[in-house]
Every structure is written in C-alpha cells, then in structure tokens.
Amino acid sequence: MLYNEYARNTPVFDYHCHLSVDEIVKNGNFENITKAWLGRDHYKWRAMRANGIDERFITGNAPDREKFRAWAQTLPHAMRNPLFHWTYLELKAYFGIDDVLLTPATADALYERCSELLQTDAFKVRELLKRSNVRVLCTTEDPADTLDRQRILETEKSFPVRVVPSFRPDSAFLIDRPEQFNRWINRLEATSETEIGTIEALLSSLLVRHAAFHEAGCRSSDHGIEFPYARTFTEREAGKIFDAARSGKAVSQEQALLFKSYLLRMCAEMDVRRGWVMQMHFGALRNNNTRMYRALGPDSGFDSMGDFEIARPLVEYLDELDERQMLPKTVLFNINPRDNALISSIMGCFQEGPVPGKVQLGPAWWFNDTKEGIVRQLNTLSDQGLFGRFIGMTTDSRSFFSFSRHDYFRRILCTLIGEDVERGELPADLSLLGELVENICYHNARRYFGIEARFSL
Numbered sequence: 182m183l184y185n186e187y188a189r190n191t192p193v194f195d196y197h198c199h200l201s202v203d204e205i206v207k208n209g210n211f212e213n214i215t216k217a218w219l220g221r222d223h224y225k226w227r228a229m230r231a232n233g234i235d236e237r238f239i240t241g242n243a244p245d246r247e248k249f250r251a252w253a254q255t256l257p258h259a260m261r262n263p264l265f266h267w268t269y270l271e272l273k274a275y276f277g278i279d280d281v282l283l284t285p286a287t288a289d290a291l292y293e294r295c296s297e298l299l300q301t302d303a304f305k306v307r308e309l310l311k312r313s314n315v316r317v318l319c320t321t322e323d324p325a326d327t328l329d330r331q332r333i334l335e336t337e338k339s340f341p342v343r344v345v346p347s348f349r350p351d352s353a354f355l356i357d358r359p360e361q362f363n364r365w366i367n368r369l370e371a372t373s374e375t376e377i378g379t380i381e382a383l384l385s386s387l388l389v390r391h392a393a394f395h396e397a398g399c400r401s402s403d404h405g406i407e408f409p410y411a412r413t414f415t416e417r418e419a420g421k422i423f424d425a426a427r428s429g430k431a432v433s434q435e436q437a438l439l440f441k442s443y444l445l446r447m448c449a450e451m452d453v454r455r456g457w458v459m460q461m462h463f464g465a466l467r468n469n470n471t472r473m474y475r476a477l478g479p480d481s482g483f484d485s486m487g488d489f490e491i492a493r494p495l496v497e498y499l500d501e502l503d504e505r506q507m508l509p510k511t512v513l514f515n516i517n518p519r520d521n522a523l524i525s526s527i528m529g530c531f532q533e534g535p536v537p538g539k540v541q542l543g544p545a546w547w548f549n550d551t552k553e554g555i556v557r558q559l560n561t562l563s564d565q566g567l568f569g570r571f572i573g574m575t576t577d578s579r580s581f582f583s584f585s586r587h588d589y590f591r592r593i594l595c596t597l598i599g600e601d602v603e604r605g606e607l608p609a610d611l612s613l614l615g616e617l618v619e620n621i622c623y624h625n626a627r628r629y630f631g632i633e634a635r636f637s638l
Contacts (some may be wrong), residue, residue, distance in 0.1 A: 464520065
C-alpha cells in the first residue's frame with residue numbers, strides 16, 4: 182500500500198546522470214534493443230565478460246542480434262544481481278512484457294518485439310523521459326562545453342522535463358597528465374574566450390563558465406575524485422605547478438595533490454557564492470586493466486572500489502571550508518560501503534541551519550545500487566542522521582531506460598519501512614509514512630537543489 186499509494190507515481194528528480202543532451206534534442210529512436218540496452222552499459226558488459234562472452238559480442242563488431250543473444254545467455258546466470266531485476270522492470274515498464282523470461286530460447290522473439298516497438302513515436306527519447314515521469318534531469322557537462330543544446334531545450338516550453346546541466350570540471354584536475362590537461366585547457370580557452378597562461382587565468386575562465394552554467398539553470402557541481410584533496414598549499418605553489426604542466430612538463434604526485442587541493446577548494450568557493458550544491462563522488466579505482474584500457478578507453482567496465490584513506494582528508498577539507506564559512510551544501514558519494522558509517526558520522530560535525538541536511542550521504546552508488554547496497558546505505562543513514570531529510574535516488578546512468586532504478590529503489594525503501602512497521606518499530610500511520618516516502622523520492626531533492634519542475638504537481 183505504501184509503495185502503490187505514495188511511491189509508485191511520485192515524479193522523478195534525477196540530480197545525477199550521464200544522459201546525452203544531444204540525444205534529447207534530436208529526439209530520435211533507437212535502431213534496435215541492442216543499441217538501446219547494450220550500447221553504453223558497462224554494467225552489462227562486465228556481466229557478459231564474467232559469463233565468458235567474447236569481447237566481439239560485447240563492444241566489438243558482432244551484429245546487434247548476436248550481441249543481444251549473448252546478453253540473453255548471460256541474464257539467467259545473473260539472478261540476484263540488480264541487472265536481473267532491472268531487466269525485467271524495464272521490460273514491463275516500457276515494453277509491457279511481463280510474461281516472458283529472457284533466455285537463449287526467447288532471445289530472437291524478444292529482439293524482434295522490442296526492436297519493432299522502438300521504432301514507434303512512443304519510444305522516441307523525449308517520450309521515454311515523459312513516460313518515466315521525470316520532472317527534473319541534471320546531466321553532467323564539462324565546463325568547456327558550450328551548452329548550446331541545453332539552451333535549445335530550455336526554449337522548448339512544451340517539453341515537460343526540465344533538463345539542466347551540472348558543472349563537472351574533472352578535466353581541470355588532470356594536472357598529472359600534462360598532454361591531456363593541455364588539450365582540455367585549449368578547449369576551455371575557446372569556449373570561455375580567455376587565454377589561459379596562468380593559474381589566475383584558469384580560475385577566471387572557470388568563473389566565466391560557472392556563470393554560464395548558472396544562467397543555463399545549473400545549481401550543482403559534480404566531482405569524480407579518488408579521495409577528498411586536502412593538502413596544505415599556497416597559491417604561489419599551485420601557480421608554479423600549473424605553469425610547469427602548462428609548459429608540458431611532468432609534475433610529481435605530491436605536486437599534483439597540492440594543485441588538486443587548491444582547485445577543489447576554489448570550486449567549493451564558486452559553488453557557495455552562487456548557492457549551488459557540491460557533489461563529490463570518491464573512492465573509485467579506475468582503469469585497472471591496462472590492456473583493455475588501451476583497447477577501449479575509460480568507462481568500459483574496468484573500474485572497481487578503492488580503499489583510499491577518507492576520514493582525515495575529508496574532515497580537513499570540510500573543516501577548512503567551514504572555518505571560512507565557505508562550505509556549500511555537499512553530497513558525499515562513497516563507492517566503498519565500508520565508509521558508510523564513517524562518512525555519516527563526519528557529516529554530523531558540519532550540519533547547520535538554516536539548511537536541513539546541509540551535508541548529505543549520497544545514495545548507494547555504482548557498485549552499491551543493489552538491493553543489499555541500498556538497504557545498507559539507508560540503514561546507516563537512519564542510524565547516524567535524519568532519514569526524513571534524505572534526498573533520494575539517482576540513475577547515474579547513460580541509458581534512457583534506467584529510470585526503473587528509481588522504481589527499484591522505491592520498492593526497497595517501502596519494503597524497509599513496512600518491515601519496521603510490522604515489527605512495531607515505526608508507527609502504522611499511513612499518512613505520516615506516505616509523506617516521508619514522497620519527500621525522499623522527490624520533494625527533498627527539489628528543495629535541496631532549488632530547481633523547480635516546469636509544471637507544478
């Protein structure tokens with residue numbers, strides 16, 4: 182009852198995803214179910230590799246039908262993995278299929294059935310977003326991006342989904358890879374129309390883009406980092422390190438950490454001055470398989486959890502900003518579940534009015550957006566903080582079908598609360614619990630990020 186009456190039809194506020202704005206603007210159809218499901222999904226790629234599927238049928242040049250058959254061979258072995266749950270949630274929610282299991286025996290029939298539906302108007306990209314009940318969608322964009330596509334969407338007032346960018350300056354932190362760093366600086370120069378020869382010019386250019394993002398509706402930054410960068414530095418030291426990298430010279434690991442510490446604090450100051458939220462995703466150990474990284478590049482399924490030191494640098498980072506009253510609203514995403522309680526306890530040291538839940542434990546992310554991972558995150562959050570102020574789930578996905586993850590989360594959330602009621606640990610007050618669920622699923626994020634939907638509920 183709690184799920185059906187309060188969670189199921191509550192709108193979606195997705196404050197962190199990797200969907201393509203270009204695809205939303207073009208509003209096309211996917212050629213077939215393989216393109217829609219397997220084209221960019223490194224979750225599925227990892228599962229297929231674990232099932233012994235040759236790379237040709239994963240990211241290679243095998244025909245799309247054969248790739249789908251390879252996924253159908255894998256899925257029956259993925260029981261209890263969220264991929265198994267998500268697959269059937271997506272088949273039911275989007276294709277109306279809830280009477281057929283995806284197996285090698287049914288693969289061809291489902292391929293034909295789904296691919297035929299994908300050619301209809303109901304499966305255009307924007308229709309998928311509307312059918313998913315998305316009201317606000319925050320994509321991750323590089324400061325060097327022009328935001329032309331976002332401006333196009335903002336002018337199309339008949340489209341009910343508000344699509345806004347998040348400011349993702351990860352490339353600015355590639356100081357230890359001078360060649361890649363300088364290519365990005367050159368892009369930023371062109372977009373910001375600023376010559377960047379000094380660290381002061383870099384900050385000036387980032388401020389220009391920060392303002393442009395704000396004008397485009399952005400209300401949050403987004404940072405993918407290994408751990409909170411909190412080295413002690415001087416601006417002069419950071420400037421010298423920038424000069425060295427800008428001239429193509431290698432910088433040491435310690436020098437890179439000094440520069441990253443400087444830049445991360447500067448980014449926080451930009452955010453707090455504009456009232457933005459700062460999202461930090463940390464703990465991932467990336468590109469672990471050198472051979473496959475060379476062949477396929479990043480984000481292809483070869484990342485893992487890391488075990489970086491988190492507590493001391495996180496406290497030092499938050500405390501330094503707080504002491505100068507420069508701590509923005511902050512969402513902390515950790516990839517290693519061992520850090521759930523650690524981060525939750527640190528968050529409590531930096532909460533303050535008038536913002537409820539100023540520092541948030543981000544939702545179960547990446548390797549944790551499983552049934553057990555979500556329950557662990559919710560239990561820790563409840564133990565250490567205020568469950569009722571939680572800002573809810575995100576997709577963190579490149580797939581337009583991934584909003585079933587919000588439904589997955591909501592089912593788990595309502596089950597968890599219902600089990601507490603059955604044990605007498607929560608009151609059996611449907612109205613009170615329903616308000617709690619609606620807030621976690623939608624309203625808390627809306628208020629926290631300060632982004633309103635185009636049409637009121």
